[in-house]
Each structure stands twice: as structure tokens, then as C-alpha cells.
Amino acid sequence: MRISLSGVMNLNSESREFTADVEAESFAYMGESYPVAKKEPVRFSAVSDTAKTVRIKAQTKLELTVPCDRCLEPVSVPFDIDTDYVLTWEDDGTVRIRDDEEPVNYIDGYELDVDAFISEEIMIGFPMKVLCTEDCKGFCSVCGANLNRGECGCDRTVLDPRMSIIRDLFRQKEV
Ligand SMILES: [Zn+2]
Ligand SMILES: [Zn+2]
Known part of the structure; x- marks a missing residue:
């Protein structure tokens, strides 16, 4: 969904609130x-006293379904989006958040693309690690069984070849 910001610009710092759907x-x-598991409309609030800048706050919650890094079971990952940006239009039409080097990619003219904006925030907030549970056991490296569903009985003790050399040295000393 695209929303036009032209109606909220240059309003003598009078605040305007509106909502927009994530499509x-x-x-x-x-x-x-990653599929969207849950979403709600984005609540915006905008304050502007010139035609070139607007302070825009956005707030929403959504959940994406992401596979667990270890066992690939689907995990619902919540994103709590709560932003407060001052957007500035430059003479050539590019729009920036304060001193950011990169112009924002979700505004064209005065049109804000809600999905592109949310996508940007998801990229910023995406977790480094997604686990179904803190102690997810993942897959057996031998048979591929999901170890959260029970122990498969495989012998997974893999010796590091460098370690066995050291062990051999110790053995030689013992002799
Ligand atoms: Zn897992
Ligand atoms: Zn196994």
C-alpha cells in the first residue's frame, strides 16, 4: 500500500495520525x-512545519515464519517495529533520514511505500540466530534424525585428526 505524505507536509507542526495496511x-x-504469520496495520504519526521535512513515527507488530537454524522447524519470529525518523527532501528529490548516507528507498516523490518501509525495518531487526528453543538439539550428523524428537542411537563422536596426533604423542611418552 502506498500513502501520500503531501497532505501531512508543512502543517505548522500540527500532528497527523493515520494507519496503513501491510499488504x-x-x-x-x-x-x-519468509511468510507473514501475523500482521496488523501500521500506525503513523507525522509532524511537519516545512515542505521539506517531516518527523514520522511508525509503529506495528508482525510475525514471520522462519525455519529454526538447527532443525528447520518453523518458528514464529516477532518484529516489534517502532520508529521515529526525520525525513528530509533534498533539492534533487532524494529523501534521507537525517545524516544517513543512503537515501531511503521507500519514498518516491511524496509517496511512501508501506511494504518497502516495513521490509527495510525487518532487515534491520532480523535476528542473528533463530532457534525453536534455546537448547534445540538439531539433526544427527550421522543419520539426519531430528534429535528433538528423541535420540537415534548413532555414534557421533568424531575425532579431530589433529587431536589424534597429540594423543599419539602422549601415548609415546607414556611408553
Ligand atoms: Zn530447532
Ligand atoms: Zn543418528
């Missing part, structure tokens, strides 16, 4: 696409 059914991160 995307999935969001991409690092080349993977």
Missing part, C-alpha cells in the same frame, strides 16, 4: 523469503 504476504532477507 505483503512475505518478506525477503538475505535471499530467502
Whole structure:
């Protein structure tokens, strides 16, 4: 959904509130696409006293379904988006948040693309690690069984070849 900011610009610092829907059914991160499990409309509030800047706050919650890093079971990952940006329009039409080097990519003229904005915030807030539970056991390296569902009985003790050399040295000393 695109919303026009032209109606909230240059209003003598009078605050305007509005909501907009997230239409995307999935969001991409690092080349993977994750379905939206839950979403709610984005609540915006805008304050502007010139035609070139607006302070815009946005708030929403959504959840993406992301596979667990260890066992690939789907995990619902919550995103609590709560931003407060001052956007500035430069003479050539590019829009920046304060001193950011990169112009924002979700505004064209005075139109804000809500999905592109949310996508940007998801990229910023995406967790480094997604686990179904803190102590997820993942897959057996031998048979591939999901170890959260029970022990498969495989022998997974893999010796590091460098360690066995050291062990051999110790053995020689013992002799
Ligand atoms: Zn897991
Ligand atoms: Zn196994």
C-alpha cells in the first residue's frame, strides 16, 4: 500500500495520525523469503512545519515464519517495529533520514511505500540466530534424525585428526 505524505507536509507542526495496511504476504532477507504469520496495520504519526521535512513515527507488530537454524522447524519470529525518523527532501528529490548516507528507498516523490518501509525495518531487526528453543538439539550428523524428537542411537563422536596426533604423542611418552 502506498500513502501520500503531501497532505501531512508543512502543517505548522500540527500532528497527523493515520494507519496503513501491510499488504505483503512475505518478506525477503538475505535471499530467502519468509511468510507473514501475523500482521496488523501500521500506525503513523507525522509532524511537519516545512515542505521539506517531516518527523514520522511508525509503529506495528508482525510475525514471520522462519525455519529454526538447527532443525528447520518453523518458528514464529516477532518484529516489534517502532520508529521515529526525520525525513528530509533534498533539492534533487532524494529523501534521507537525517545524516544517513543512503537515501531511503521507500519514498518516491511524496509517496511512501508501506511494504518497502516495513521490509527495510525487518532487515534491520532480523535476528542473528533463530532457534525453536534455546537448547534445540538439531539433526544427527550421522543419520539426519531430528534429535528433538528423541535420540537415534548413532555414534557421533568424531575425532579431530589433529587431536589424534597429540594423543599419539602422549601415548609415546607414556611408553
Ligand atoms: Zn530447532
Ligand atoms: Zn543418528
